[in-house]
Amino acid sequence: MVNAIAQHEQGAAAPPETGAAAPAGPAPALPPSCGPISAQVLGTLFGDGPPAGWCALVETVGDPLTDLDFQLGLWLSYEPHYADLPGLDRDPEWDPALLSLRAALEERFERALRDLVGELPTGDPVAVLRRLTGSGRPSPLALHLGRDASREQFIDYLAQRAVYHLRESDPQSFTLPRVTGAAKTALAELQYDEYGAGRPERLHSRLYANALTALDLPADVHDYLPGVEATVFTTVNTMSFFALHRSLRGAAMGHLAAFEATSSLPCRLIATGAHRLGLPPAVAAYFEEHVEADSVHEQVAIDDICGALVRAEPLLGPDVVFGAAACLAVDELAAQAFWARWNADPEPTGEAAS
Amino acid sequence: MTADNCRRETPEIEVAAPTVVRGATVVAAADGVLHRIDRPVVALCGCGRSAALPWCDSTHKVLADRSS
Known part of the structure; x- marks a missing residue:
């Protein structure tokens, strides 16, 4: 899987593409993507536009709560609210493309959480x-x-x-x-x-x-x-x-x-x-x-x-x-x-x- | 203020829950030893079995489990 951060550090202008070989170089501070979802989120952090078929891709995840690609992607989408991303020379915190990606992940995430907890206890x-x-x-x-x-x-x-x-x-x-x-x-x-x-x-x-x-x-x-x-x-x-x-x-x-x-x-x-x-x-x-x-x-x-x-x-x-x-x-x-x-x-x- | 005289009634459980105290700077434990408070809010042991008296260390939950 591609490592968008390492690509960026080496001056590559193009966003990451799934399947490319990870470039050699110093160890990155952010992880390589581990699937199509985290790869797309990484790419969007670096300026990619929203991809076609994103919601359909998100729906293909069997269990979002245990899927590393899904969770890493969601974590990366929150990260600009907490800290600077190493090697990133743009501010993606309120990038509409990033928020659009995240909204689809969150919708799927909430459904999975509600499925996990099932029927809730009632009362005070x-x-x-x-x-x-x-x-x-x-x-x-x-x-x-x-x-x-x-x-x-x-x-x-x-x-x-x-x-x-x-x-x-x-x-x-x-x-x-x-x-x-x-x-x-x-x-x-x-x-x-x-x-x-x-x-x-x-x-x-x-x-x-x-x-x-x-x-x-x-x-x-x-x-x-x-x-x-x-x-x-x-x-x-x-x-x-x-x-x-x-x-x-x-x-x-x-x-x-x-x-x-x-x-x-x-x-x-x-x-x-x-x-x-x-x-x-x-x-x-x-x-x-x-x-x-x-x-x-x-x-x-x-x-x-x-x-x-x-x-x-x-x-x-x-x-x-x-x-x-x-x-x-x-x-x-x-x-x-x-x-x-x-x-x-x-x-x-x-x-x-x- | 002492841990003993600020216990509250907790009729719903047999083991006394802690008492939350705000704004105090010192508390006198049951043995008379003064303890400085450096938190904005503290929980005083209500069950008497805390390992960190006069502070609550949640031992009351263990006791409640044993008594149920």
Whole structure:
């Protein structure tokens, strides 16, 4: 598959064409495309017009949630909202061609997410959030990282998750102007804590970068892209998709609530694993920060953000539940990918965590 | 403010949920030790079993699972 970034760095004027040989040269900071969808998105980032038959091509994808080409393409289409793309000398953020491509991907993506979560629980959304996230049983993945994972598996986990945690909480900031009143106040409060509560050295994304740096790993998202699992992209794309659509602000906040409410207990286990493996203190420090922080954020996100949101806008209740259910479902898809990467099976978790 | 005197009633579950506190700069734990607060909002342990007292570390969810 062609590498549009490398082509561009070598001065090639033409957009990438699927099937061309990857040019030799320095290692690119962005991954090569891995199929027709990501190739087209890369080409559009570099100035291609919208292609004919795009929607039909998107429909050919069997399962968008586990398809690397689809997820990489969608991730690339969001990337101009977050960072400069290496080697790109134009600004594609609001390029109509890019937005047109992305709209078709998002339409297919949302259908797949709704199919994945199926019929949603009904009732008071806050009570549903509590039920969906109330388990005190450890996730098999966190249990493995805590008790059994090898150093290589643990570091593989950190590297895969870097695509989110190096930008921790950034997607949710797009929702801030899209909610009002008490929900806005509570979201700003949560984000302020995520962003270090006035101390740049406590930015959660920086804590993660510190952990990676302590392991002699890079601290730039783009350095991790070539090996990212499709479903890890799916977890990040779900956040961007919800957060960048005002109409899905309920889903964005439901997702946030589920994400925060299922973080503290796993982080405690994972921190234990970092200590067990003798990893640099910055690794355990990242996860230990989240034991207390996310215990708070769970309460704030469920009661103060989502509770206030559905009181102000009751019609958003089903979207709040959808967002939470989608968060849990795509996280499970990503967990399955880790088991497959490590050629391991999840252990039964009959006992509670502590 | 202490973790003990700001517990709230949580009739829907047997294990006491944490109490969210905003705007405090210090909290006195049940043993009298003062803890500085450097977050805009904190959750104080309500179940008494947190490993990070006086802060909530979500142990109440584990206890609720065991008691159900």
